[in-house]
Amino acid sequence: MQPKSNIVHLPVYQPGKPIEDVKRELGLTEVIKLASNENPFGCSELAKAAAIKELDQVHLYPDGGSVELGAELARALGVNTDQLIFGTGSSDIILMLARAFLAPGDETIMADETFSQYKHNAEVENARIIEVPLKEGKHDLPAMLAKITERTKIVWVCNPNNPTGTIVTKPELSAFLSQVPKHVLVVLDEAYCEFVVDPEYPDGLELLSEHRNLVLLRTFSKIYGLSSMRIGYGVGHPDVIRFINQVREPFNTSRMAQAAAKAAIGDKAFVERCRQENAAGIAYLSDRFEKLGLPYFPAHGNFILVDVKRPSTEVFDALLRKGIITRPRWTYYPTYIRVSIGTQEQNEKFIAALEQVLQESAVHG
Numbered sequence: 001m002q003p004k005s006n007i008v009h010l011p012v013y014q015p016g017k018p019i020e021d022v023k024r025e026l027g028l029t030e031v032i033k034l035a036s037n038e039n040p041f042g043c044s045e046l047a048k049a050a051a052i053k054e055l056d057q058v059h060l061y062p063d064g065g066s067v068e069l070g071a072e073l074a075r076a077l078g079v080n081t082d083q084l085i086f087g088t089g090s091s092d093i094i095l096m097l098a099r100a101f102l103a104p105g106d107e108t109i110m111a112d113e114t115f116s117q118y119k120h121n122a123e124v125e126n127a128r129i130i131e132v133p134l135k136e137g138k139h140d141l142p143a144m145l146a147k148i149t150e151r152t153k154i155v156w157v158c159n160p161n162n163p164t165g166t167i168v169t170k171p172e173l174s175a176f177l178s179q180v181p182k183h184v185l186v187v188l189d190e191a192y193c194e195f196v197v198d199p200e201y202p203d204g205l206e207l208l209s210e211h212r213n214l215v216l217l218r219t220f221s222k223i224y225g226l227s228s229m230r231i232g233y234g235v236g237h238p239d240v241i242r243f244i245n246q247v248r249e250p251f252n253t254s255r256m257a258q259a260a261a262k263a264a265i266g267d268k269a270f271v272e273r274c275r276q277e278n279a280a281g282i283a284y285l286s287d288r289f290e291k292l293g294l295p296y297f298p299a300h301g302n303f304i305l306v307d308v309k310r311p312s313t314e315v316f317d318a319l320l321r322k323g324i325i326t327r328p329r330w331t332y333y334p335t336y337i338r339v340s341i342g343t344q345e346q347n348e349k350f351i352a353a354l355e356q357v358l359q360e361s362a363v364h365g
């Protein structure tokens, strides 16, 4: 057997450690997962009820085109239905974009470091990957612009960026977009946009009419709390959306996911509560990190990248033994862990555990 040579060395995606694994491996009964930027408040009750109801139709294939969900979402976003594409999470849209736009040898530009799946899918397509270092944890848009050539097909901008949580501002993004040549697709990943409260944050939707070469990625996995339903979407010019649709698997989103997402859009109160709780959680954790003397990046999503000033895997392991799962091992930030914002109770437990871990390591180290 001979797979494509460019995939042989590819790592398998390493997700946040599952709660069940930690309980089993460490014999713990209570485990808090702050590793995958999930919503600690669950999902809207309306979404849950809609998914359960839809189980009655489980024997029937879903609507591959997600027409009903598309109509509801188009209304909510103020776009046309032909500007929307749905995927098995926004990860699926990333995969489809790479599949539709990247041929072997094509160039694609992304930050270093950022969400791993841009690079992963570009590698599967054997594209040439150009990574541009972050500047103080932020996308360096002028440096990314300078890397564009005739062969560039896609530039990826993650806003807020995962793992740093930083944002590019409206003027920065507008200046960038106005200089990107029209043959280059800009993918603006807004997976965490609903959490952002900073007035400087650009709303990608407002930029779409000016830039036909812009596609937004959004998801129901984060603020909507529907991670395991696996549903996300892209918004862009109908021509671009059509290309993505041409490489889409026929039934890539389930009936339950479509029903849950449709109901979730209608539950604005749930989203608003989560946004507020998240902002309060960021304020709490930022304050505690300052008191502990730990540098951190200004957080705009539902996670914070914090410098624990020791090898991150050591702190990760010690926290794990106390039943708290975080995310270590960042290429450029070997002493940082990424922690998702939890409920206030979870945040307090995390800080208490972190304080203990830091003290223990100060004594033993």
Ligand SMILES: Cc1ncc(COP(=O)(O)O)c(C=O)c1O
Pocket: 036, 037, 088, 089, 090, 091, 092, 115, 158, 161, 162, 189, 191, 218, 219, 220, 221, 227, 230, 231, 232
């Ligand atoms: C920046 C970013 N984009 C996309 C995704 C993919 O999310 P999903 O496939 O669940 O929609 C994630 C998940 O963590 C992410 O952090």
